[in-house]
Amino acid sequence: MEPSIVQGEKLDIWQQRFPLLNKIMATEEVLWINPKNKSYDEAMKKIHITEEEVMEAEARLYRFAPYLAKVFPETIKSKGIIESPLVEISNMKKYMEKSCNINITDKLLLKCDDQLPIAGSIKARGGIYEVLKHAEALATESKLLTKQDDYSILASERYKVFFSDYSIAVGSTGNLGLSIGIISAKIGFKVTVHMSADAKQWKKDLLRSKGVKVVEYTSDYSKAVEEGRKQSEKDLKTHFIDDENSKNLFLGYAVAAYRLKKQLEEMKIKVDENHPLYVYLPCGVGGGPGGVAFGLKLLYRDDVHCYFAEPTHSPCMLIGMMTGLHNKISVQDFGIDNITEADGLAVGRASGFVGKTLEELLSGVFTVEDDKLYILLKKLVDLENIHLEPSALAGMQGPVVLAKNHRIEDFHNKNATHIVWATGGSLVPEEVMKNYYEKGAYLLQKRVTDR
Template identity: 55%
Template sequence: MKQQSIDVNALKVQFPLIERLQNEQYVFWVNPKKTTEKQIFEQVSMEMVRDAEKRLQRFSSYIMEVFPLTKFSNGLIESDVIEIPSMKKLIEGRRGFDIPGKLMLKCDHSLPIAGSIKARGGIYEVLSHAEKLAIHAGLLTEQDDYAKINSKAFKDFFSNYKIAVGSTGNLGLSIGIISAQLGFQVTVHMSVEAKEWKKELLREKGVEVIEYASDYSVAVTQGRLLAEQDANCHFIDDENSLDLFLGYAVAALRLENQLRELKIKVDEEHPLFVYLPCGVGGGPGGVAYGIKQIYGEHVHIFFGEPFASPCMLLGMMTGLHDEISVHDIGLSNQTEADGLAVGRPSKFAGTIMESIISGCYTVDDSFLYRSLKGMYEQENIFMEPSAHAGVYGPIELMMQGVDYLQQNQLQNKMDQATHLIWSTGGDLVPRELRQQYLQSDI
């Protein structure tokens, strides 16, 4: 990560939206570099994504044994896609305008094991690393039934190795839970934004938690430095990891099957809009990559970020990616959306997203809480505050996206559109904290 002096005044002349970001106002940024063509990247391919899906399939018998809740999905870590008509009516009533088309929810707040979207990338990278170690040691072949990994011999073997990660919360949870289950020594470097209950849950699982008084970037940097000093330690790098990205991208293959089963068309006359909460960018980036490779010009993907932490919007809009931080433009990076409290984006994800996503938007913390209550009251679904950054997407599109819809000849197709909000976390939130969220007056 490069550090350089940022001339904010010069940037504001070139990118006037920066002033709105500085004033913590709603911003809807349309990506001028998005293309309609499917892109080929040096770093990642759909062949690699399909290989990741096969790896997860190999581990399914092991996952079923150690996490019985996954038996209903045959050991796959997957969530439902559902329609949320009551929430749609509530939004339309509050806003005074219709959201044409269907409003759907991808329920990653209830993903098995870790209860968040991070169960996709985080668990995948740990499993991938474990497989490589075991195969190299002659303990495992790809033809084996991976249920054999659930044994003292494998736990003893993995106990010789370490896993480390820097996290605001959910990634640390997913990696800590699966790594401890396998037998690894695990260290999670937690930034100041991390919720106390997440730290406590990790410690209960036998994970070492190192706390920082600084933000996400510092926790990642320190974790990376410490891991580099130990040859047996594998550092899971949320800012640059290909394995994390691939684990998230597998979601697109599953989504394609789910939409087909629900008889939801995605084509020229039936556009798909996807709204993803965004922190450092790896999770939404992986999902977006996979979906775009499958649906091409017929999908329109937007990332949602809190007022105080619009790092991906800032990095992509200026083209500076990880060379600029929200602190450089005077923002605090302090938000109730802990999973999105990231000041500096992933360059790895951001550069891939340049030709893929349609844009980014910002959302106020107060909306996250209003939406949290509304979703619970209308649909009996609990999602943590971060997840509700996705809910604001279709609202923002209807209010500020008129030009985008016109430029893409979408106005006359919106009645046949599908709006998919990608929920990201919530199932593991303790009951007492849920009540605090639901009663909050923020």
């Protein structure tokens, strides 16, 4: 049932003011071009996060590298640095061009955050970073650690006992909870993850196997965060990681841009005025894609164009940014159910902190129907032997959406590079991944038959 009043105004007033709302409310796929998008220099006048803060986050991750290499064997090869490959997906590019009757100029690359060690998703960046920062603060305040120490000492029993006196809590649809739960338990913290109804069972099971307390809710993400925050406020020794408002999460994600720059240079890919970069980022509450986009803007300024991708049933960032109300408005306010198979993106209310920060930096937002996520998942396995979870395929539709929209300046520049950010998948159990693949095969066959 459609609402009649939204934020004190009649629904038809909203629809007149923002005509795209009609399609959004009908859960149709849309592309929203941000009318507030400004030049980097203009936009940064309103932003109070600095490049120095991102550099501090990068330095902190380097300090913790010896510790991570010691306690997570999968990071030994990278010497404790949590990073993912950047690969060209030329077969997928050809398939998309042929099936959608478009031309994707130059290279199509996949940033494989599904392969990030420890947590197997983009959340290994921000989530793990904030826990490490908190651990460092506690240990240094107690005179147990200095920045000059070899941080591998934190793996000793003495430190585990020290950290066991403190707690970490977070609200999550799944992947953030995984990253925070795994690293917090390893360090020695007591940890509670408040999980929304959208969270997959295997994620809850994995967390519990690591000694994490999982509290389940029958409602959505916002309720899990609200309850987690409320319970954490009762205990001074509990640090609540606030996915909706955390600057530390944001900074941890932003570091990714500097790692990506090195990878592009190694691949001899230029990014400048004549070689624009397009980046497509799946978006839930906004912290991960927001931090990455901000880092990219710091580096490439007006030569990078960042687009968020959301499910048609959970377009919270699109609605928040389009109306300018950010976290004051939700998809449910407009009668949209916030029910999607893309569990990591099943968020009804976007982060106001991220929305306001990127208000003049983000190029736009597009939405994708769930069925396409499964079809793209199947094709990526067939053509590139890469296995992602459904939510991680949201960005894959970006080049298609932009190619079909002729208002996009520069998009048809033959020197453009396109990066789809793959946000998760490597920890998905084999049987679950098989079910995803089979659903994609069924939907693809059905689509062919229906034609």
